[in-house]
Amino acid sequence: MLGVESSCDETGVAIYDLALGLRAHRLYSQAAMHAEYGGVVPELASRDHVRKLLPLLEATLGDAGLRPRDLGGVAYTAGPGLAGALLVGAATARALAWALDIPALGVHHMEGHLLAPLLEPDPPQPPFVALLVSGGHSMLVQVAAIGRYALLGDTLDDAAGEAFDKTAMLLGLPYPGGPALANLATQGRRDTYRFTRPLLDRPGLDFSFSGLKTQVLLAWQRSDQSATTRADIAAGFEVAMVETLVEKCRRALRASGGTRLVVAGGVGANRALRAALATAGARDGFRTWFPRPEFCTDNGAMIAHVGALRLGAGEHGDAAIRIFPRWSLDGLGALAA
Ligand code: ATP
Ligand code: MG
Ligand code: FE
16 A cells, blocks of 8 residues: 555555565655745645655655555545645546556545554554543543544643744744754753643533743743743743643553543654653553554554554545545544445
8 A cells, every 4th residue: 555645734645565564665754945934834845845746655655665556545545634745646646547457545544643553563452541632632532442532631722732833933943843842941940940731620521722832932922032931931821731631641551441542643752741651550550552653653653553544444536636635534434344
C-alpha cells in the first residue's frame, strides 16, 4: 500500500505492507518556506506539494526496491486539511491508481494520527482512550474498535499544538514554535510562573487553551523580558499545558473504566507530556502508547497504514477525486470483519 499525505505543509509518502509492516517512508517539510510568513500560506503549500510529491514518490519506491506495478493500492489523505493541498495528494493518488488499475482510498487524517502507535512494536489493542493533540485538534476519543470512534472531549477554541505555536510566537520564538518552546522550557524553572489549568475546576473533558495564551502574553509584557524570564515563562506554560492534558486523560480513563491510553498528534512528541503520563500511569495503573516522535507529526506512514487496514478489509472508493476539508472523526465506519 502506497500512502500519500498532503493535508498541510508536509509532503509524506510511505509504503506499508500488511504482512511485512512499514517498507519505506519519506517526508518533505515546507516549514522553512512558511517560516518567513509566521504560518502556513495555503496557496504556497499546494504549489510546493505539486513540486515535491512525484520525486518523493519515486524516491520512496526506490528505497523499498519496488516498481509502481508492485503496488496493490494507493491511500491518500482526503481530509481534514487545506483544500488545495488535499487536492494535490488526492488527484495524484487517484491518477496513479487509475493508471495501475489498482484500488485507491481516501483516508481520514486524524484516523491516521490515532492509529500511528500501532506502527510500533507491542501495539495497543482496542478498546482504549486516545488523546489526539495536534496543530488543528485536541480531542479525547473512545476507541471501541478500529474505525469505531466516539468523541469524549474536544477543544472549545485553540488546539493544543496551536496553543504551543501561538505562545511561542508571543515569546518571539521562530516558526514553527511548538518544538522551540518545548526546548526553551527545559532551560526554565517550572515553578516561577504558575498559569491556570484551563477547565480543570469543572467537570467534563473539553479543552480550552486561548485563555492560557493570553495569560502568557500578559506575564511576558509585564516582565523584564530577559532570557531567563522567557525560559521560565515557557516552562510555566508547558507545565500548565501538560498538567491539563494529563488530568483530562485520567478523567477519561476513569469514566470509561479503561487502563489503556494512546497519545498521538504533534504534541505527542512533547517530552514533558510523555514523562508526566508515564508517572501518572505508574500511580493510577494505566499504560500509555505513543508513536515514535517522527510519526507524531504529519507523515505518510500513518496514511499508508490506515489505507492498508481499510483496503485490506475490502473498502475502496469510486474513481472520483473527493476531498473533505472539514470531516469529523466519529462518523467513520468500523472496519469490516
Ligand atoms: P492536524 O493534524 O490537527 O490537522 P497538523 O497536522 O498541523 O494538525 P501535527 O503535524 O500533528 O499537526 O502536529 C504539529 C503540531 O505539533 C504543531 O502545532 C507543533 O507545534 C506541535 N508540536 C510538535 N512537536 C512538539 C513538541 N515537542 N512539543 C509541543 N508541541 C509540539
Ligand atoms: Mg505541519
Ligand atoms: Fe496532522
